[in-house]
Amino acid sequence: MPIIITREPEFSQPPLNSMGAIGRRIMADCSEMGRALILLAEAVRFIPGITRKRALREVLNQMYVGGIMSLSVITVVSIFTGMILALQTGIELRRFSQEAFIGSAVMMSMLREMGPFMTGIILAASVGAAFAAQMGTMVVSEEIAALEVMSIDPIRLLVMPRLVAMAIMTPLLSFYGCLMGVLGGAIVGKTQLGVSWAAYITNATTFVATKDIYVGLFKAFLFCVIVVTVSCHQGFLTTNGAVGVGKSTRRSVVMSFLAILISGFFVTKIFYA
Amino acid sequence: MIRFENVSKALGGRKVLDGVDLDIERGSTFVIVGPSGAGKSVTLKHMLGLYRPDAGRVLVDGEVVNEMTHDEIKKIRKRFGVLFQSAALIEWLDVGENVALPLREKTMMADGDIEEAVRSKLKLVGLEAAIRKHPSELSGGMRKRAGLARALIENPEIILYDEPTSGLDPVSSRSIDRLIDDTRKTLNVTSVVVTHDLHSALLIGTKIGMIYGGKIVEVSTPAEFVNSQQEFVRAFLESQFITTKGPWEINI
Numbered sequence: 001m002p003i004i005i006t007r008e009p010e011f012s013q014p015p016l017n018s019m020g021a022i023g024r025r026i027m028a029d030c031s032e033m034g035r036a037l038i039l040l041a042e043a044v045r046f047i048p049g050i051t052r053k054r055a056l057r058e059v060l061n062q063m064y065v066g067g068i069m070s071l072s073v074i075t076v077v078s079i080f081t082g083m084i085l086a087l088q089t090g091i092e093l094r095r096f097s098q099e100a101f102i103g104s105a106v107m108m109s110m111l112r113e114m115g116p117f118m119t120g121i122i123l124a125a126s127v128g129a130a131f132a133a134q135m136g137t138m139v140v141s142e143e144i145a146a147l148e149v150m151s152i153d154p155i156r157l158l159v160m161p162r163l164v165a166m167a168i169m170t171p172l173l174s175f176y177g178c179l180m181g182v183l184g185g186a187i188v189g190k191t192q193l194g195v196s197w198a199a200y201i202t203n204a205t206t207f208v209a210t211k212d213i214y215v216g217l218f219k220a221f222l223f224c225v226i227v228v229t230v231s232c233h234q235g236f237l238t239t240n241g242a243v244g245v246g247k248s249t250r251r252s253v254v255m256s257f258l259a260i261l262i263s264g265f266f267v268t269k270i271f272y273a
Numbered sequence: 274m275i276r277f278e279n280v281s282k283a284l285g286g287r288k289v290l291d292g293v294d295l296d297i298e299r300g301s302t303f304v305i306v307g308p309s310g311a312g313k314s315v316t317l318k319h320m321l322g323l324y325r326p327d328a329g330r331v332l333v334d335g336e337v338v339n340e341m342t343h344d345e346i347k348k349i350r351k352r353f354g355v356l357f358q359s360a361a362l363i364e365w366l367d368v369g370e371n372v373a374l375p376l377r378e379k380t381m382m383a384d385g386d387i388e389e390a391v392r393s394k395l396k397l398v399g400l401e402a403a404i405r406k407h408p409s410e411l412s413g414g415m416r417k418r419a420g421l422a423r424a425l426i427e428n429p430e431i432i433l434y435d436e437p438t439s440g441l442d443p444v445s446s447r448s449i450d451r452l453i454d455d456t457r458k459t460l461n462v463t464s465v466v467v468t469h470d471l472h473s474a475l476l477i478g479t480k481i482g483m484i485y486g487g488k489i490v491e492v493s494t495p496a497e498f499v500n501s502q503q504e505f506v507r508a509f510l511e512s513q514f515i516t517t518k519g520p521w522e523i524n525i
Contacts, residue, residue: 054377138363146361149321150423151347152378 067169082184103203106185120223135235354424
């Protein structure tokens with residue numbers, strides 16, 4: 001069933017008691033989750049249309065806006081994440097004269113968890129918030145309604161290119177973030193813990209398995225799908241002008257964070273437990 | 274061409290439309306006037322299938338819009354062009370790209386043909402020189418013209434105008450009125466205009482329908498409208514200092 005963004009406003013009577021309010025909230029949330037999944041399915045269905053010149057140009061534009069423009073913040077956050085990891089683990093390992101092992105500790109943490117997680121969080125807060133605000137503004141300024149009236153599917157025009165662009169860029173950004181984290185760890189290892197570059201790199205690469213790389217990349221891909229779906233869906237739900245855009249953006253970031261945390265746990269459980 | 278049969282619609286427990294009957298003839302300009310919140314825009318949304326009535330039927334050339342599936346509604350919308358109150362131009366596209374959007378997204382037309390079609394529509398609305406400008410660089414009147422060019426790009430049979438002169442100065446408003454009238458005459462389209470502006474209504478309307486309290490309380494020609502003895506109509510006319518004398522005399 002195709003999703004219709006411009007809907008009649010929904011009004012409901014206030015519930016009679018608190019249980020009724022909770023029940024209604026759960027029903028509404030389930031319904032919206034279902035709509036978000038339909039939105040994702042619709043966006044995936046439109047992917048074959050990417051060969052159109054306009055769609056391809058929009059994908060490249062979004063790869064630049066969402067991906068390349070996030071490089072600086074990902075670089076800074078990842079380097080410092082690696083440095084903190086190295087310092088914390090290094091201080092403990094030094095008690096056992098095992099500080100040379102910080103390389104593997106940082107590499108494993110970054111590849112398996114911190115790289116994709118930090119990338120997902122950064123993208124949710126920056127790119128996802130921007131998507132939600134943009135969609136929300138388009139809803140309140142009737143641009144989305146205009147598209148629907150012209151029989152131009154907003155999901156094909158707006159969501160699909162963003163999904164494809166971020167699906168390409170997020171795993172790359174995540175891997176880049178891992179490398180930056182390892183570099184940050186190496187700097188701390190060398191300057192604070194006296195671990196040589198060679199020992200750090202040898203140690204970091206010895207214990208890495210292919211599985212660590214592909215699970216990390218899979219997580220990054222999953223997180224990007226979550227961020228794009230949640231942010232665009234929340235944007236499309238916007239009502240009440242500028243205040244509504246602010247609310248949608250906030251909800252988009254909060255819900256993306258929660259979904260990233262919860263799904264990240266389950267992916268780890270499936271692959272490593 | 275467009276018919277409302279006893280259409281009722283409640284939003285938030287309030288009856289916005291209450292048994293509305295309406296007949297809009299092909300090739301006419303039907304102007305819907307009325308106070309804020311009277312249900313003017315809701316009426317337009319029913320024509321486009323954006324809203325479904327709680328009771329009654331909305332027909333376009335005998336086809337019942339409110340009984341259509343999503344795909345059927347998409348099909349019938351191809352016959353409509355809509356000028357939104359805010360013009361609803363896509364902000365990151367320039368005027369030319371905005372006007373070309375329906376053709377680029379829905380047809381396999383060559384770039385050259387699209388460019389030609391866009392230029393001809395922009396010429397029609399007197400905006401050819403602004404083809405590479407972005408919406409943020411346009412005045413209110415220019416935005417409406419660009420919105421109208423986009424509404425016309427697929428050669429619709431019916432054009433819906435939602436408050437086309439709102440937020441414009443009187444000079445720009447009259448130029449938009451002329452444009453609406455010229456568009457109807459040149460392209461022989463059916464126009465439905467929703468407005469507060471009685472000057473506009475009297476200048477461009479072939480028929481004027483007044484909506485009040487969810488009901489159509491008057492449907493008449495401009496000449497009949499200014500002479501109406503209906504209480505709500507008289508109050509509306511007097512609030513805008515409308516008498517039988519004025520520039521609309523040419524139309525009444």
